[in-house]
Amino acid sequence: MAEVYDLHCHSTASDGALSPTAVVQRAHQQGVTALALTDHDTTDGLAEAQCCAATTGIKLITGIELSTNWQNKCFHIVGLGINPAYPSLQEATRNLQNVRLERAEKIADKLAKKHITGAFDAVKKAAGSGMITRTHFADFLVSQHHVDSQQEAFDRYLAKGKPAYVATAWADLALAVSWITGSGGVAVLAHPLRYQLTASWMKRLLAAFKEAGGQGLEVITGRTNPDEIRVAANYAARFQLAGSTGSDFHSPANQWVELGRLAPLPSTVTPVWELFH
Ligand code: AMP
Ligand code: MN
Ligand code: MN
Numbered sequence: 001m002a003e004v005y006d007l008h009c010h011s012t013a014s015d016g017a018l019s020p021t022a023v024v025q026r027a028h029q030q031g032v033t034a035l036a037l038t039d040h041d042t043t044d045g046l047a048e049a050q051c052c053a054a055t056t057g058i059k060l061i062t063g064i065e066l067s068t069n070w071q072n073k074c075f076h077i078v079g080l081g082i083n084p085a086y087p088s089l090q091e092a093t094r095n096l097q098n099v100r101l102e103r104a105e106k107i108a109d110k111l112a113k114k115h116i117t118g119a120f121d122a123v124k125k126a127a128g129s130g131m132i133t134r135t136h137f138a139d140f141l142v143s144q145h146h147v148d149s150q151q152e153a154f155d156r157y158l159a160k161g162k163p164a165y166v167a168t169a170w171a172d173l174a175l176a177v178s179w180i181t182g183s184g185g186v187a188v189l190a191h192p193l194r195y196q197l198t199a200s201w202m203k204r205l206l207a208a209f210k211e212a213g214g215q216g217l218e219v220i221t222g223r224t225n226p227d228e229i230r231v232a233a234n235y236a237a238r239f240q241l242a243g244s245t246g247s248d249f250h251s252p253a254n255q256w257v258e259l260g261r262l263a264p265l266p267s268t269v270t271p272v273w274e275l276f277h
């Protein structure tokens, strides 16, 4: 039987609502047969996911979603089939954990200037041993009734240009790609149309990504429409990138995104799993 792939999702190791075990179980229930857990800047959920996948009978692909910078902008690079024990990758995730901790303090300071106090302690507690993300701040703002939804939290406080936004020095994009490929993984540019780049910027980005050793483009994500799929598939063909598919599932509370609920990859695209070995 053909595999059902979902190559992008999150657990409580970063900003997902479900534990790695619960993500794997839910994926299995949804008919996924090959799942990549790709938490933000951490591989800490992989051991638990691998353990659960073995008992559930689902194939787990070791993954990560690295936060990177290129030309002063932030881009997410998904690594698939990585070796979590690769020293450069381990060092990078340790650094990114500190970057995120320091950013969280700055975000909390900015919120305090807007008379919203207690954010740092709350997000630190909510993240536990996992990565602290803006999603944790969004949940805090909802819980304290400053906003009605995560989306509103981003729109009013956390998104770029809003009062609690903090510009962050993430990993250099080319370096991040080298950590992924050096550990034996395939580097995939995540949700390419979410960056709202002009066509000329997109082409420069893809050229730089390719040059760095990037091999895949996320052609299908949880909320892509047919037009977006066509655009992304065209970029994949033009830059000879394999196509990936992943829901970017975070939480059952988001009814619009579900594990494994993905449009098929266009037949013009080489599936990224053909690069797995
Ligand atoms: P961070 O990596 O800490 O900056 O957090 C980024 C995460 O916040 C993304 O992975 C999304 O899960 C979430 N996010 C970003 N923008 C929005 C938005 N406009 N609405 C809801 N969630 C968002
Ligand atoms: Mn996220
Ligand atoms: Mn992302």
Ligand code: MN
Residues within 6 Å of the ligand: 008, 009, 010, 065, 248
């Ligand atoms: Mn993601």
